[in-house]
Amino acid sequence: MQNDTFEADVRSAVEQGHDVQEMVRQLTLRRISARSMDIESLRQIAHSVIKGAKAAVHNELNLSAAQTESARMQLKQTVAGLDMALAQMTGAARLAIEEAAGRAQQFTSEDLTLARANLESLDELVIETLQSSASSARDAADEILHQLAAHTRTHGTLVGAQIKETLSVITHQLSLVGRTQAASGLHLAQATSDLLRQIAAGVLTGIADHVKPSHND
Numbered sequence: 001m002q003n004d005t006f007e008a009d010v011r012s013a014v015e016q017g018h019d020v021q022e023m024v025r026q027l028t029l030r031r032i033s034a035r036s037m038d039i040e041s042l043r044q045i046a047h048s049v050i051k052g053a054k055a056a057v058h059n060e061l062n063l064s065a066a067q068t069e070s071a072r073m074q075l076k077q078t079v080a081g082l083d084m085a086l087a088q089m090t091g092a093a094r095l096a097i098e099e100a101a102g103r104a105q106q107f108t109s110e111d112l113t114l115a116r117a118n119l120e121s122l123d124e125l126v127i128e129t130l131q132s133s134a135s136s137a138r139d140a141a142d143e144i145l146h147q148l149a150a151h152t153r154t155h156g157t158l159v160g161a162q163i164k165e166t167l168s169v170i171t172h173q174l175s176l177v178g179r180t181q182a183a184s185g186l187h188l189a190q191a192t193s194d195l196l197r198q199i200a201a202g203v204l205t206g207i208a209d210h211v212k213p214s215h216n217d
Helices: 002-016 020-033 039-057 065-102 109-122 125-133 140-155 158-176 188-200 206-210
Strands: none
Touching: 002 020, 002 039, 002 065, 020 039, 020 065, 020 188, 039 065, 039 109, 039 125, 039 140, 065 109, 065 125, 065 140, 065 158, 065 188, 109 158, 109 188, 125 140
16 A cells, blocks of 8 residues: 555656656655665665556657657656665665764674665666566557666666675775774664665765766757
8 A cells, every 4th residue: 555655656756747757756765764674675675666657657758749749758757756865875874884883883794794785686677677668569658767777877877886886895895894883883774774764865965966967858
């Protein structure tokens, strides 16, 4: 039921057609911060975003060429918003690690190892979601998603760039984790989730400033 509500919210945002990228970014961040941050949850969120957007543009794609182009742009902005939200999630994880290190605290090796595994799986998530959402290319929306997947694979994603930076920080911190790790009790998923809620609420804008969607412009 929650997935249905989230998907409906995305559909509504795309149908309204006003600042689609930003609306999708905010909706996705709020959804991520309210869920467990494992790769399967993120995959479900990404699929819901694309499914909601496809439903929103379905009628437009059967009308005039101008409306079809409008639908294409809405789907492109949806993908950009999803990419930016995932990049900000990754940036929040990096910031959480760096802030903890600055306070001479450590996350557990288990937390860091799990985060690294999730990030490595996340690297291809946007492209995989676009491809699986348009697996059969049955209609115009599917064809557009195939084109967006090809474009994204060629030009890369924001989240991919953020992942490389965050993995470097995680690898460094894993090398420093020692016998004091049990005393800190810090959990990376919770720390990242707290930061994401502040970003989605507009409280923290620094991370947003570091992930500009220039390659999708």
